[in-house]
Amino acid sequence: xxxxxxxxxxxxxxxxxxxxxxxxxxxxxxxxxxxxxxxxxxxxxxxxxxxxxxxxxxxxxxxxxxxxxxxxxxxxxxxxxxxxxxxxxxxxxxxxxxxxxxxxxxxxxxxxxxxxxxxxxxxxxxxxxxxxxxxxxxxxxxxxxxxxxxxxxx
Amino acid sequence: xxxxxxxxxxxxxxxxxxxxxxxxxxxxxxxxxxxxxxxxxxxxxxxxxxxxxxxxxxxxxxxxxxxxxxxxxxxxxxxxxxxxxxxxxxxxxxxxxxxxxxxxxxxxxxxxxxxxxxxxxxxxxxxxxxxxxxxxxxxxxxxxxxxxxxxxxxxxxxxxxxxxxxxxxxxxxxxxxxxxxxxxxxxxxxxxxxxxxxxxxxxxxxxxxxxxxxxxxxxxxxxxxxxxxxxxxxxxxxxxxxxxxxxxxxxxxxxxxxxxxxxxxxxxxxxxxxxxxxxxxxxxxxxxxxxxxxxxxxxxxxxxxxxxxxxxxxxxxxxxxxxxxxxxxxxxxxxxxxxxxxxxxxxxxxxxxxxxxxxxxxxxxxxxxxxxxxxxxxxxxxxxxxxxxxxxxxxxxxxxxxxxxxxxxxxxxxxxxxxxxxxxxxxxxxxxxxxxxxxxxxxxxxxxxxxxxxxxxxxxxxxxxxxxxxxxxxxxxxxxxxxxxxxxxxxxxxxxxxxxx
Numbered sequence: 001x002x003x004x005x006x007x008x009x010x011x012x013x014x015x016x017x018x019x020x021x022x023x024x025x026x027x028x029x030x031x032x033x034x035x036x037x038x039x040x041x042x043x044x045x046x047x048x049x050x051x052x053x054x055x056x057x058x059x060x061x062x063x064x065x066x067x068x069x070x071x072x073x074x075x076x077x078x079x080x081x082x083x084x085x086x087x088x089x090x091x092x093x094x095x096x097x098x099x100x101x102x103x104x105x106x107x108x109x110x111x112x113x114x115x116x117x118x119x120x121x122x123x124x125x126x127x128x129x130x131x132x133x134x135x136x137x138x139x140x141x142x143x144x145x146x147x148x149x150x151x152x153x154x
Numbered sequence: 155x156x157x158x159x160x161x162x163x164x165x166x167x168x169x170x171x172x173x174x175x176x177x178x179x180x181x182x183x184x185x186x187x188x189x190x191x192x193x194x195x196x197x198x199x200x201x202x203x204x205x206x207x208x209x210x211x212x213x214x215x216x217x218x219x220x221x222x223x224x225x226x227x228x229x230x231x232x233x234x235x236x237x238x239x240x241x242x243x244x245x246x247x248x249x250x251x252x253x254x255x256x257x258x259x260x261x262x263x264x265x266x267x268x269x270x271x272x273x274x275x276x277x278x279x280x281x282x283x284x285x286x287x288x289x290x291x292x293x294x295x296x297x298x299x300x301x302x303x304x305x306x307x308x309x310x311x312x313x314x315x316x317x318x319x320x321x322x323x324x325x326x327x328x329x330x331x332x333x334x335x336x337x338x339x340x341x342x343x344x345x346x347x348x349x350x351x352x353x354x355x356x357x358x359x360x361x362x363x364x365x366x367x368x369x370x371x372x373x374x375x376x377x378x379x380x381x382x383x384x385x386x387x388x389x390x391x392x393x394x395x396x397x398x399x400x401x402x403x404x405x406x407x408x409x410x411x412x413x414x415x416x417x418x419x420x421x422x423x424x425x426x427x428x429x430x431x432x433x434x435x436x437x438x439x440x441x442x443x444x445x446x447x448x449x450x451x452x453x454x455x456x457x458x459x460x461x462x463x464x465x466x467x468x469x470x471x472x473x474x475x476x477x478x479x480x481x482x483x484x485x486x487x488x489x490x491x492x493x494x495x496x497x498x499x500x501x502x503x504x505x506x507x508x509x510x511x512x513x514x515x516x517x518x519x520x521x522x523x524x525x526x527x528x529x530x531x532x533x534x535x536x537x538x539x540x541x542x543x544x545x546x547x548x549x550x551x552x553x554x555x556x557x558x559x560x561x562x563x564x565x566x567x568x569x570x571x572x573x574x575x576x577x578x579x580x581x582x583x584x585x586x587x588x589x590x591x592x593x594x595x596x597x598x599x600x601x602x603x604x605x606x607x608x609x610x611x612x613x614x615x616x617x618x619x620x621x622x623x624x625x626x627x628x629x630x631x632x633x634x635x636x637x638x639x640x641x642x643x644x645x646x647x648x649x650x651x652x653x654x655x
Contacts (some may be wrong), residue, residue: 008583012325019332019347026346031613034605036339036346040332047328050321079374082550083575086370089554090567098555106547114543128548136205136555143562144555 005058012051020044081113097147098137102129161283164510168518173216176209177515180217181522184224188244189232189534190545195225196482196591197369200361201552203489204559211493212508216515218489222482223275223465223516226425227523230267230458231534234260243425243461246433250446250453257449262395266403266451267458268527269395274411274459275520278466281415283513286502290474293499298610299618301477302603303627305596308477310631311420312589323589326580330590333358334597341605353565360488360595362557362570364481367587369553370574373546375581395451403455406436410459417460418467424480425461425468432460466516472497473509477596481588484595 020041029035085108093101106125110116137144167173187198199218206214229244234251247267254263296304313323336347337357348354395403413435414428436456437446446453468479476498478484490497495505502509557570577587593600611617619625 004583008585012329015329022347026344031608031615033613034608036342036344039601039604040335040346043328043331047325047332050325050328054319054321054325075378079378079578082374082377083571086550086554086571087568090564090571093554093558093567094564102551105551109547109550110543116543124544128551132551132555136559144558 002058002060006055009051009055009058013048013055016044016046016048016051020048078113082109085109085113093147094145095147098144099129099133099146100148102132157283157287160287160506160510161514163506164514167212167507167511168216168515173213173511173515174518176213176217177220177519178522180220181224181227181519182526184221184226185228185523185526185530185534186537187221188225188228188230189537194368194372195222196364196485197372197549197553198225199482199485199489200365200369201556203361203485203492204556206489207492207559211490211495211505212511214489214493215486215508215512218486219469219512219516220519222486223462223519224523226275226458226462226465227268227271227527228534229461230271230454231264231527231531232538234263234267234454235535236538243429243464244458245426246429246457247454249433250448250450253447253449254451254454259449262399262451263454264531265528266395266399266455268524270403270407270410270455270459271462271527272520272524273407274414274463275466275523276517277411278415278418278463279513279516279520282466282470282516285419286470286474286509286513289470290499290502293475296475296499296623297621298603298606299621299624300627301475302600302607303618303624303631304475304477305600305603307627307631307634308420308471308479308596309589309593310634312480312592313634319584322585326585326587327589327593330593331597331600333363333590334594335601340598340602353568358569358594359560359566360484360591361560362566363573363594364485364591365553365557366570366573366575367577367580367591368481369549370570371577371581371587373549374574374578376542377546378578399451402451406432406452406456407459409435410456411463414460414463414465415467418464418479419470420479424482425464428460428464429457432456469512469516473501473512474499476501476599478592481591481595484591487595 023037023041023044026037026040027035028038028041085105089101089105092104096104103125106128107121110121110124111118133144168177183198183202184195187195198221202218202221206217209217226243230247230251233244233247234255237248237252251263251267254260309327313320313327332347334357336354338345338355345355410428410432413432414425417428417431418424433446433453433456436450436452437443440446440450440452442450468483471477471479472483472487476487476496478487487497495501495508553570554567557567558564560566580587580590607617608615617624618628
């Protein structure tokens with residue numbers, strides 16, 4: 001984990017530099033009248049110091065990591081595909097509407113990601129979409145976007 | 155007499171049919187959430203929060219609270235039967251609970267968990283009834299320095315008790331504080347860290363962050379490393395513990411209740427910490443510590459009592475000080491504010507129906523949970539058998555609907571997904587989300603308290619140490635930061651001595 005710790009430590013160090021800079025620009029004010037950037041400037045410095053200490057510790061672990069074997073492969077592709085499908089869901093929900101997009105999402109997750117039979121995926125997707133519409137839209141009045149199907153007065 | 159009058163008033167509110175019904179729904183959903191791994195009470199409350207906008211504030215609070223303490227009951231079922239904790243506070247129950255199940259004693263394990271939870275839950279509600287108003291009166295003397303110092307203690311306690319590195323927990327608390335700054339500064343009116351993005355002008359809400367960090371990220375982690383669930387095939391029978399089981403467990407339940415309640419009150423403490431602490435104590439004082447990890451019933455009774463008592467105790471700082479003790483309370487705080495309420499010392503006066511109605515509803519909720527958890531165990535076992543490939547799309551869908559419903563726009567959905575990815579990466583790189591979310595919730599109030607204190611004192615920091623209550627809080631926080639360093643140094647010194655010998 002030494003290398004991973006150095007990567008994450010570097011990220012948080014750069015994050016704190018970024019925040020510190022913008023906090024300074026917001027204005028630190030004076031001690032009698034602290035400005036909008038006051039607390040966050042010092043918080044950024046605090047995080048920067050901690051990240052440097054953490055990176056320093058990880059250098060010790062780097063030697064031990066070299067001796068340990070690599071971890072087994074994990075299913076990152078699945079995670080990436082699911083995340084991308086969720087972002088697509090967000091992009092399309094107001095254009096296509098909740099019903100269509102939910103149907104498509106479930107079809108994708110069950111048939112493509114989980115590789116279930118298409119007939120199974122279609123049946124489950126329709127049932128889930130219908131039930132969630134009934135519960136959230138009809139019963140709880142969540143005002144979900146209607147999109148393309150809006151004109152059909154669903 | 156005032157107390158009795160207030161409790162009677164609370165009964166009047168809680169016994170209204172609609173409030174009773176919402177209490178039932180809350181504990182039922184909470185139990186279900188507790189049973190299902192991958193969806194904790196924080197995510198569940200965040201998901202259902204938008205649905206409660208149509209309810210009265212009292213009904214919403216009763217239902218959402220029921221989800222929280224209900225999840226404490228449900229979590230033990232999966233721990234015992236499947237050896238996978240339903241939620242974080244039931245991790246410890248796996249150690250001895252599942253071992254009892256493997257020895258054919260799943261029934262008594264489930265039974266003692268349920269009864270222990272009921273006793274501890276009832277105790278904590280009674281204690282809440284007595285301690286809550288006392289603390290609310292004390293809190294009227296709090297000014298900005300006291301609030302600032304108390305919130306520093308809260309963040310420090312959570313980082314001190316962090317299961318991973320305290321240094322990293324402090325970093326995440328700092329990140330949460332910075333995220334809380336996004337949006338408009340209430341004192342100067344300036345926009346901070348918005349970078350021209352319209353979606354950030356109103357700041358970053360707790361609910362999408364919580365749903366992302368606790369809901370979405372958990373699903374992504376489970377997708378990445380598939381967990382095989384083997385549910386115990388034997389029939390669960392004899393749910394009532396024997397007299398011997400009671401003799402072994404009763405003092406563990408008493409100790410767990412007291413410990414859990416006090417750990418629940420401290421901001422940053424909570425059910426998870428309480429359950430671990432209870433297990434450690436029971437093992438330490440047991441005459442047969444070797445039995446722990448092999449099916450010791452005290453190893454189930456104590457932690458389950460502790461986590462339920464902590465759940466009750468954690469309502470105290472929220473309702474009386476307006477300070478959330480843990481991330482779940484942070485989301486509940488968000489819920490109360492969305493309903494137009496301001497939790498704090500004056501809540502008892504401004505919304506007595508909510509204050510006393512919620513407390514009394516917890517009595518009834520505990521009774522409902524005892525009834526739900528024992529006879530319905532076969533149903534929960536069936537729920538556990540729902541394959542994960544059906545469960546996670548549903549969880550994702552509920553998260554998306556919940557995020558959209560907050561403000562009827564997609565900005566919160568994007569925020570949730572961004573924090574979902576961040577939460578996933580944080581877990582992979584061994585950073586905890588709890589300090590981040592607590593600091594996010596406390597951030598604005600903490601900053602305002604700091605700036606007001608400095609304005610009051612004309613820039614003199616000694617205001618934080620010259621006021622006794624504030625000084626006491628800061629000393630506690632300082633001790634919590636220094637203690638691990640001293641302990642570490644002593645350990646290193648001892649190791650060096652040994653190597654020289």
